[in-house]
């Protein structure tokens with residue numbers, strides 16, 4: 001899939017990741033401004049960078065100090081390459097400090113660490129900020145412990161903090177720039193304008209990254225990868241990613257794509273009927289529904305450990321996919337050789353940790369993505385047409401493919417399903433039925449209140465605790481359930497949603513009045529981090 005980007009004939013911005021928690025945001029922001037951008041671990045060799053023929057290389061921030069022994073640096077001859085090919089370089093925080101150190105300036109630990117919102121003043125006449133609207137006092141987000149104290153030859157200060165520290169540097173004749181703050185985070189008031197200035201004025205890049213072109217490129221790649229006669233299978237979850245991936249592959253190879261939807265007994269209220277009808281009626285996708293609920297629930301009986309639950313579910317999914325693949329072989333006389341997956345860019349980034357994190361570059365997708373790892377003995381080659389895209393881009397691609405809006409806006413739902421929303425044994429009492437009913441009431445209430453689309457994900461969690469209450473004038477000893485609703489830009493971080501209390505009171509009353517097994521509702525007010533989105 002690397003072809004997808006190297007095939008992009010327009011401008012490419014390479015972001016070298018030195019471990020900042022904001023690196024993926026830089027890539028997203030650049031794409032939102034209509035320019036193709038890829039994120040690579042900061043220590044990749046020079047040929048990897050040059051293979052993308054970038055117009056601009058951004059060096060991200062990071063938790064290290066350039067003085068630390070072994071701190072990540074740039075590949076040899078990096079600046080010779082950028083100078084020869086007239087490629088602009090922008091360093092952000094650690095990136096700025098690397099530029100200064102590598103080119104012979106001096107960086108030292110700051111007297112006082114600058115962290116949080118700060119005001120900075122661009123100097124007039126700089127190439128970075130121009131003399132227009134950005135040449136004014138700016139409120140920016142800083143987070144650094146080191147500072148540049150002596151600039152390399154040929155560099156000048158483009159912006160100062162109010163305390164007099166260096167906030168931006170530049171060497172326009174070499175095309176090298178540095179910001180000591182983060183333009184990619186929303187806390188930097190005019191961050192997008194600063195990025196626009198760097199892309200379109202300083203680097204003179206044109207905005208030529210259009211999802212319509214990405215779609216065409218991907219369709220060609222899928223066709224040539226799968227070839228004229230091979231078959232592919234795709235496991236559909238009813239979620240946005242696998243659906244958009246399957247729709248694309250179906251467009252490319254038609255009915256040589258065979259999709260399977262597994263009812264694992266852990267689906268939401270009427271999920272199977274709803275999802276199957278959308279696949280068939282709206283998307284015209286060839287999907288086989290496999291009912292494996294008894295197998296899944298049988299294996300999960302009595303299991304309380306979350307990891308163990310996930311492993312069992314992963315194994316059962318693989319068995320189901322395996323059986324499906326054999327069925328396809330029997331029917332079409334040829335074993336499918338490709339597996340279509342809805343892997344997204346954040347999954348790819350997360351599985352290639354930046355240097356210095358102590359984790360190796362695994363280059364494998366986090367195991368949750370394919371619900372428990374790939375069935376090795378199936379020896380399927382992967383087709384991942386969304387591997388370069390963020391969720392918002394996948395939704396837009398879905399629109400181009402006429403996937404119904406209602407489907408594209410569905411909240412994400414975890415592969416292990418309700419198993420991670422029932423704490424402890426999934427088969428305990430009427431836990432599954434309870435959580436289904438509560439979830440349905442909660443989600444319908446969100447839709448009625450017009451809140452569904454402003455929330456990233458909302459759901460109910462079954463808590464294995466009985467609490468004392470009064471229902472229908474009688475003392476009750478029933479279950480507590482938790483409700484969770486979060487907002488997020490891309491699922492990597494999240495905030496809990498602040499409902500007004502009237503809404504919460506009404507939902508709570510509706511649930512306790514109609515679900516007999518529940519007499520207490522609690523609302524989860526934790527963000528991610530420290531919590532995760534799901535409870536298990």
Ligand SMILES: Nc1ncnc2c1ncn2[C@@H]1O[C@H](COP(=O)(O)OP(=O)(O)OP(=O)(O)O)[C@@H](O)[C@H]1O
Nearest residue numbers: 235236237239240241242261262342369413414415
């Ligand atoms: N019930 C299911 N039947 C068949 N395949 C499934 C099912 N649930 C999950 N999968 C497969 O496992 C993958 C990972 O599931 P998960 O829900 O964690 O992924 P996701 O990244 O949210 O993707 P999606 O938006 O497609 O659900 C899915 O993309 C799909 O291929």
